[in-house]
Amino acid sequence: MSKHVTEWLNAYLDGELRGIRLHDVEAHLAECQACQEELQSVQGLSALLQKVPVPEFTSPERFAAQVNLRLPHGPPAATKSKALEMGWWMIPVGLVAVWIFISTAIMVSDMVSTANEIGLFGRSSAWLGTGSSSETYWAATLGQFGILSGNSLQWAEVTEAFTRNTVPQITWQVSIALLYLSWIAIWWARHTRQGHGQLLES
Amino acid sequence: MDPIKILRRAWYILWSYRALWVFGLILTLAGAGTYGNNNVSYQTNRTEWQNNQPIHPENLPRSFEEGIREFNQEIRRIFTEGLPHEGISGQELTAMLWIIAAFVLFMLIVSILVAIARYVSETAVIRMVDEYEGTGSKMTVRQGFRIGWSRTAWRLFLINLIVNLPALLLVIILLIAGVVIYLTVVSGNQAFAAVSVVSMIGLIFLAVFVVVILTIVLHLLRQFFWRVCALEDVGVSESLRRGYAMVRENWKNVGLMWLVMIGLGIAWAIVSIIAVIITIPVVIITGIIGAVVVAIPALLLVGIFSLFLGGPLPWIAGGLFILPLFFIIAFSPWLLLGSWQTIYTSTVWTLTYREIKALPALKPETTVEPLGN
Numbered sequence: 250m251s252k253h254v255t256e257w258l259n260a261y262l263d264g265e266l267r268g269i270r271l272h273d274v275e276a277h278l279a280e281c282q283a284c285q286e287e288l289q290s291v292q293g294l295s296a297l298l299q300k301v302p303v304p305e306f307t308s309p310e311r312f313a314a315q316v317n318l319r320l321p322h323g324p325p326a327a328t329k330s331k332a333l334e335m336g337w338w339m340i341p342v343g344l345v346a347v348w349i350f351i352s353t354a355i356m357v358s359d360m361v362s363t364a365n366e367i368g369l370f371g372r373s374s375a376w377l378g379t380g381s382s383s384e385t386y387w388a389a390t391l392g393q394f395g396i397l398s399g400n401s402l403q404w405a406e407v408t409e410a411f412t413r414n415t416v417p418q419i420t421w422q423v424s425i426a427l428l429y430l431s432w433i434a435i436w437w438a439r440h441t442r443q444g445h446g447q448l449l450e451s
Numbered sequence: 452m453d454p455i456k457i458l459r460r461a462w463y464i465l466w467s468y469r470a471l472w473v474f475g476l477i478l479t480l481a482g483a484g485t486y487g488n489n490n491v492s493y494q495t496n497r498t499e500w501q502n503n504q505p506i507h508p509e510n511l512p513r514s515f516e517e518g519i520r521e522f523n524q525e526i527r528r529i530f531t532e533g534l535p536h537e538g539i540s541g542q543e544l545t546a547m548l549w550i551i552a553a554f555v556l557f558m559l560i561v562s563i564l565v566a567i568a569r570y571v572s573e574t575a576v577i578r579m580v581d582e583y584e585g586t587g588s589k590m591t592v593r594q595g596f597r598i599g600w601s602r603t604a605w606r607l608f609l610i611n612l613i614v615n616l617p618a619l620l621l622v623i624i625l626l627i628a629g630v631v632i633y634l635t636v637v638s639g640n641q642a643f644a645a646v647s648v649v650s651m652i653g654l655i656f657l658a659v660f661v662v663v664i665l666t667i668v669l670h671l672l673r674q675f676f677w678r679v680c681a682l683e684d685v686g687v688s689e690s691l692r693r694g695y696a697m698v699r700e701n702w703k704n705v706g707l708m709w710l711v712m713i714g715l716g717i718a719w720a721i722v723s724i725i726a727v728i729i730t731i732p733v734v735i736i737t738g739i740i741g742a743v744v745v746a747i748p749a750l751l752l753v754g755i756f757s758l759f760l761g762g763p764l765p766w767i768a769g770g771l772f773i774l775p776l777f778f779i780i781a782f783s784p785w786l787l788l789g790s791w792q793t794i795y796t797s798t799v800w801t802l803t804y805r806e807i808k809a810l811p812a813l814k815p816e817t818t819v820e821p822l823g824n
Contacts, residue, residue: 341710349663357656364632368518426717433714440455
């Protein structure tokens with residue numbers, strides 16, 4: 250008797266065997282009692298499985314979608330947090346941009362004033378007032394009332410003009426510097442706290 | 452990347468690696484000591500000029516052209532007649548002019564030497580810090596000069612030149628705008644002149660604003676261009692390419708570091724004002740030392756110049772040549788402060804560069820090994 254064909258029985262039952270292999274299996278089954286019994290057993294199992302109701306199949310995409318639906322949702326919070334984070338980083342960038350803008354405006358204004366004073370614009374710049382009359386308003390008023398005169402009036406005028414020009418420049422630069430330093434201090438504190446948090450978590 | 456860790460490490464390196472201070476002094480002397488080279492101190496001091504020199508419109512020339520003509524006439528008169536009330540002849544003034552020309556030439560040579568020293572020092576500082584971080588070994592000043600004196604120093608100069616091109620462009624734009632305004636004003640058409648003046652002012656504002664922002668970005672990129680060039684020993688174009696790619700890939704880290712460095716720059720400005728006030732007594736002492744040191748060379752120069760100059764001119768000419776040396780000695784405490792700041796900034800950016808270079812190696816592996824292998 251030839252070698253048992255149990256390994257081919259499933260394929261034989263499903264009608265997948267062809268040619269010599271099919272002939273060999275059929276010839277062996279005709280002679281071998283053990284293989285006939287094995288074939289009957291496989292047929293019985295197949296019949297039993299066919300009686301069991303087929304479960305509903307779920308595609309991987311649908312499964313993933315269902316899992317996603319059941320996960321806790323937080324898109325509004327995430328967007329808000331992202332916007333806040335973005336705003337936080339825009340503070341120093343905005344301060345730098347403001348500083349550049351004001352500095353540029355002052356520089357161009359100085360250039361225009363200087364060019365006007367040396368006569369580069371000729372007579373076409375009557376509208377470019379230097380505003381020097383308003384720079385010594387208080388000193389001039391005190392001079393009109395006779396409170397100041399001579400050298401003291403001159404000193405008062407120089408001091409007032411200097412103060413009027415310098416104080417605003419110092420004020421805005423110091424304000425921007427302080428705001429920037431405050432941002433740095435808060436960032437530093439946040440960063441240090443986050444670092445400690447990470448250490449505790451680990 | 453942890454910026455605070457980098458700042459602390461740079462602080463430690465600044466105080467523990469004294470050989471770097473020498474290069475910092477050279478860099479400060481060469482004028483490379485702006486904080487992070489990012490701050491733009493281009494604001495003119497209008498108020499002082501206006502208030503110290505009160506303007507009387509009636510004394511001003513009627514036009515720019517007239518002013519130039521008057522100035523030329525005045526100069527010609529001075530050089531022919533001299534300054535009789537000061538006892539200085541026209542011939543002596545001409546000799547003084549030659550001495551000033553010699554001084555300009557001397558300063559030009561000194562500037563070239565200082566520029567060479569600057570880029571050698573930049574290279575040395577970057578490589579010394581990198582070597583210290585990599586191997587833990589400190590170099591001497593001599594070794595620093597040896598590693599700085601290389602083709603890289605020349606490349607750093609070229610990179611700096613490229614980075615500063617927008618500023619050159621701005622100067623050209625301003626000159627063109629000035630010429631255009633002048634030409635439209637002298638054309639006689641008042642309405643056209645007013646319109647062109649207004650539009651030119653707008654154009655100048657826009658140009659200055661854009662160039663300043665561009666310069667800030669390029670100066671930030673320069674930190675990486677220089678480090679790629681010095682530490683990877685590559686050419687200028689390759690440094691620009693790799694440096695830009697590095698910043699683009701890590702723009703968040705670089706941006707954060709830049710913002711922090713601006714903040715430190717502001718803090719440093721406040722601290723330096725206080726430090727300058729505190730160290731005034733020290734500067735007085737170094738000033739006295741400086742005066743003693745330069746006294747003999749100054750007297751020698753005055754003696755030489757008095758052979759062909761009269762009145763106060765030999766003293767002026769002598770002072771012209773000797774004052775730079777005096778200032779260096781007198782203000783050496785403030786130079787040292789500047790050198791610390793320069794070294795700290797350079798070290799921070801070198802450490803940032805190293806950290807960013809190391810980032811891809813620190814990323815966790817994302818490839819999954821197949822089961823059963």
